[in-house]
Amino acid sequence: xxxxxxKRWVDYTILGLSVFxxxxxxxxxxxxxxxxxxxxxxxxPLVLHFPIVLLLIAAFLxxxxxxxPHRLLVIAVLSALLTAISGFFLGKEVAVKGNxxxxxxxxxGAVALMASVWYLLSDRGLDRTVYGKGLxxxxxxxxxxxxxxxxxxxxxxxxxxxxxSKKQKEIPENPIVxxxxxxxxLDDKCVSCHNANKKKGELLMINxxxxxxxxxxxxxxxxxxxxxxxxxxxLHLPLENEEHMPPEGKTPLTDxxxxxxxxxxxLGASDTxxxxxxxxxxxxxALIKGLMEPDPMSKWADLPFxxxxxxxNLGSDYLTIERVASNSNALSVDVYLPPEYDAAAVVAxxxxxxxxxxxxxxxxxxxxxxMDFVAKCQNLEWLEIDKTPxxxxxxxxxxxxxxxxxxxxYATSITxxxxxxxxxxxxxxxxxxxxxxxxREALEKLQAKNPTxxxxxxxxxxxxxxxxxxxSVVVAK
Amino acid sequence: xxxxxNQKENPLKGNRRHFFSQLSVGIGSLALGSLLIPDxxxxxxxxxxxxxxxxxxxxxxxxxxxxxxxxxxxSQFESFDYKPTLRKRMGEDLPESIRNGQRLTGMTAxxxxxxxxxxxxxxxxxxxxxxxxSDYFPHIAKIADDITVVRSMHTEAIxxxxxxxxxxxxxxxxxxxxxxxxxxxxxxxxxxxxxSFVVLTSxxxxxxxxxxxxLWSSGFLDSxxxxxxxxxxxxxxxxxxxxxxxSRSDKRHLLNEVSQLxxxxxxxxxxxxxxxxxxxxxxxxxxQMSVPDVMDISKEPESIVKLYGEDxxxxxxxxxxxxxxxxxxxxxxxxxxxxxxxxxxxxxLPNAMAGQAKDVDQASAALVMDLKQRGMLEDxxxxxGGEFGRTNYCQGKFDPADFGRDHHPRAFSxxxxxxxxxxxxxxxxxxxxxxxxxxxxxxxxxxxxxxxxAMGLDHEQLTYxxxxxxxxxxxxxxxxxxxxxx
Numbered sequence: 028x029x030x031x032x033x034k035r036w037v038d039y040t041i042l043g044l045s046v047f048x049x050x051x052x053x054x055x056x057x058x059x060x061x062x063x064x065x066x067x068x069x070x071x072p073l074v075l076h077f078p079i080v081l082l083l084i085a086a087f088l089x090x091x092x093x094x095x096p097h098r099l100l101v102i103a104v105l106s107a108l109l110t111a112i113s114g115f116f117l118g119k120e121v122a123v124k125g126n127x128x129x130x131x132x133x134x135x136g137a138v139a140l141m142a143s144v145w146y147l148l149s150d151r152g153l154d155r156t157v158y159g160k161g162l163x164x165x166x167x168x169x170x171x172x173x174x175x176x177x178x179x180x181x182x183x184x185x186x187x188x189x190x191x192s193k194k195q196k197e198i199p200e201n202p203i204v205x206x207x208x209x210x211x212x213l214d215d216k217c218v219s220c221h222n223a224n225k226k227k228g229e230l231l232m233i234n235x236x237x238x239x240x241x242x243x244x245x246x247x248x249x250x251x252x253x254x255x256x257x258x259x260x261x262l263h264l265p266l267e268n269e270e271h272m273p274p275e276g277k278t279p280l281t282d283x284x285x286x287x288x289x290x291x292x293x294l295g296a297s298d299t300x301x302x303x304x305x306x307x308x309x310x311x312x313a314l315i316k317g318l319m320e321p322d323p324m325s326k327w328a329d330l331p332f333x334x335x336x337x338x339x340n341l342g343s344d345y346l347t348i349e350r351v352a353s354n355s356n357a358l359s360v361d362v363y364l365p366p367e368y369d370a371a372a373v374v375a376x377x378x379x380x381x382x383x384x385x386x387x388x389x390x391x392x393x394x395x396x397x398m399d400f401v402a403k404c405q406n407l408e409w410l411e412i413d414k415t416p417x418x419x420x421x422x423x424x425x426x427x428x429x430x431x432x433x434x435x436x437y438a439t440s441i442t443x444x445x446x447x448x449x450x451x452x453x454x455x456x457x458x459x460x461x462x463x464x465x466x467r468e469a470l471e472k473l474q475a476k477n478p479t480x481x482x483x484x485x486x487x488x489x490x491x492x493x494x495x496x497x498x499s500v501v502v503a504k
Numbered sequence: 505x506x507x508x509x510n511q512k513e514n515p516l517k518g519n520r521r522h523f524f525s526q527l528s529v530g531i532g533s534l535a536l537g538s539l540l541i542p543d544x545x546x547x548x549x550x551x552x553x554x555x556x557x558x559x560x561x562x563x564x565x566x567x568x569x570x571x572x573x574x575x576x577x578x579s580q581f582e583s584f585d586y587k588p589t590l591r592k593r594m595g596e597d598l599p600e601s602i603r604n605g606q607r608l609t610g611m612t613a614x615x616x617x618x619x620x621x622x623x624x625x626x627x628x629x630x631x632x633x634x635x636x637x638s639d640y641f642p643h644i645a646k647i648a649d650d651i652t653v654v655r656s657m658h659t660e661a662i663x664x665x666x667x668x669x670x671x672x673x674x675x676x677x678x679x680x681x682x683x684x685x686x687x688x689x690x691x692x693x694x695x696x697x698x699x700s701f702v703v704l705t706s707x708x709x710x711x712x713x714x715x716x717x718x719l720w721s722s723g724f725l726d727s728x729x730x731x732x733x734x735x736x737x738x739x740x741x742x743x744x745x746x747x748x749x750x751s752r753s754d755k756r757h758l759l760n761e762v763s764q765l766x767x768x769x770x771x772x773x774x775x776x777x778x779x780x781x782x783x784x785x786x787x788x789x790x791x792q793m794s795v796p797d798v799m800d801i802s803k804e805p806e807s808i809v810k811l812y813g814e815d816x817x818x819x820x821x822x823x824x825x826x827x828x829x830x831x832x833x834x835x836x837x838x839x840x841x842x843x844x845x846x847x848x849x850x851x852x853l854p855n856a857m858a859g860q861a862k863d864v865d866q867a868s869a870a871l872v873m874d875l876k877q878r879g880m881l882e883d884x885x886x887x888x889g890g891e892f893g894r895t896n897y898c899q900g901k902f903d904p905a906d907f908g909r910d911h912h913p914r915a916f917s918x919x920x921x922x923x924x925x926x927x928x929x930x931x932x933x934x935x936x937x938x939x940x941x942x943x944x945x946x947x948x949x950x951x952x953x954x955x956x957x958a959m960g961l962d963h964e965q966l967t968y969x970x971x972x973x974x975x976x977x978x979x980x981x982x983x984x985x986x987x988x989x990x
Contacts, residue, residue, distance in 0.1 A: 363835065486877050
């Protein structure tokens, strides 16, 4: 073995490969590879790891003044040349080379050629000079950059970016379906391969024109015809299928995302269509809304832990405390009228007051004590105090509840005096006040001040009259 | 060997040597297992494989369901699916290109002609949503903007019993838990003094099909999830009230003593079923107070009585049950199932259907409006519909004044309101003959998945292992119809 490597033909091989590499790099544009040679390029990802490790070890030994085994250097240099050449072959598969690939190719070539020079120097015993050491330092840096660029070509430019909580672009109020929704999905799931640097299947998915242009397999999208669109077809293939996109190992699209793309294509794949132009019954409306609405649970994610045993201790046969959802510390509380009612059971929940987001006290003989407790439930969004004896003075205590969205106060003795309390509840969406002392005029004023509030004042008298009038079904004869 | 004999006698009698030899096999098989199943030892830090019971999987839109089941299958052609083509082509034979080999029941398979029959009544559009509703349902027409009509329902069964069993349990063959039982199993009870699944039945004058308690059975789930049939009249729950001569304090005494004995037994055996039995006794005791209170509609004001119609004062009518349903919902019952029988119009449809509609129209609409004014439509889901549809052709003699329609599983209409469902939506379409679904089909499994989603349950996660495999309400099918969700 040792003898073989010391023979002259090793020198010739290294020289020959170096010349071939230079030739490839220079005449890049004129070279058309035969299939079998192109296939050799596929071995690039396998062999590339050898020169990285071997060159680094050799350079490390050289820089620390230790002898570099001749065999190590020969194998390192040969593998560097083979890697660069196979890399060049692989690069030919991409029609247009992007920035990343361009730099990767030239730096890779430089690494291989510098390694050859190193071999030449060591042959002459010059590798311990300043030139040799300088060369080794430059090689270490170049190997690092080449490897990094290569990694970005295969895994995407963002691959090594710090794991920020990957925040997708927010969808605006009235999104353009293509720009704000469709492109967002494509950017997230497709563009890491179908970009200017990789262009898998000769398809770019970075803008509308390129999408319509299509790729190797033909029409990526046919506006109005999802069944003929390659994109939609591939998304629907079973995961095991070779043709399924995204390929194995990449995050597949969710059902909703596939449906969005499908409906968008079916509607003509417009790049100007806006959300509010969609008809109400169009499935896209619900799908896009689903993307726009933040997870309702996230706002309660910061609530401190509350133990099941606490809930059990505070609850009873007439007081149900439930988590809003599993893994949530937000609570929903329902209180039913026991044979002997005592305000203490309600007030005892004070230690979990901050956790309660829904509270149902309807039909209970509650008074000031309970309302003082309610005022402490700062995260309360949903409150039912209908059919209770509370009046204006008790209701006033709710003024401190800033998150209230839903309030049932029907069949209570509140009057117009409570209107200012409602006015100050900026987030209030639904208010139920029928069978109270509140006048219609006061409600109209409230409604005018807070147009997003829906005030329910009972059934429309006209409709009620229709119902009271009795049966009007005409039996056909 | 002696060791083995010892072991057989009592598993705790193994010795140290035995323990280690068993241990090595155990560790070996664990290692092998971890190679075969990479996630074997993965902690539950991501999505747990099984969700805890009694809590929604995610924040629900609806906390309870009122299901107004129209047993016998009301005709979509006289209710919500307006097909003017049937009038234009009245009496013509149903084109084979439309029927396309669809199987028929024995009742019309022998007919040599299938003459198209138009609606026995007129249709108009109502509300901002422009929902087509027939003249048989003038009150439901008033709430057109509160309801969502799904005209693209389809099912697999063509006869009543398998179809209604399929609708209630997700399987045509009886024995699976009813959807109310699944909800009770998945979400637990909101009010511990009432059952979480309650059934109320009523019957119209039309042709009826049987209702059986298997429709609200808990199947293989714990029997506490079974639907409780509340009867009309003095004894809503059979055997709930104390017999003559037994006072409530006597009963309390009895329960205390029985519970003492049961607790002793529990200490001895450690069987958790005993604890749940004690709890059931206690709940029945509380129900003696809560049930009569909930069922007593005498306290309802006159305006409410008028809203539901005078019928609601007659126990056992649909109107009375609808009002009852609201009271049960107010008291935290999760799933309230009404059945109204008499919708099986194989003949005499114009008359019988008008009668059936009269039974349910006002009370159904009143229920939705009443829930709305109480803010309960926000978290209560109301569903109205039957087990399948009816044919667009006439059964028997062709006579527009007196005809029938046969069973039709390929397309029918239901409506839903409240509880996280979009209001005022017209969803799904049938062809111009009303025979096949041509847009947005909703299978019964999809319907179940959607209902569970509204209640905060993932239909694929709520499972019960029985006879060696896990069961779901939707078994191996079902997709949530997101379009319907608000």
